[in-house]
Amino acid sequence: MGAIRSENMERLNIRLPKALVEDLRRYVPPRKRNQIITEGTARMLSEIKLKEALKAGAGAWTDENHPELRTPEDVERFLAELRASTATRLTE
Secondary structure, three states: OOOOOHHHOOOOOOOOOHHHHHHHHHHOOHHHHHHHHHHHHHHHHHHHHHHHHHHHHOOOOOOOOOHHHOOHHHHHHHHHHHHHHHHHHHHO
């Protein structure tokens, strides 16, 4: 994550467990704490967003819509064909 300019920042009053704050103070230099909290929060939010997207897309793929990919063997065949076509394009 790149440096964020101060005009793009917002102060947030949050409460953290004392043990967490103690570890933060012990292991992270004062001028790096904001960065650690920002990066950790961004990482967790990415996971939350991904889980939400996966929930929203659940059920979109059905065997009825793609009968050619019902079995693991069907999927392996499809992938082999896809990889072969990519290899052909790269050698041309």
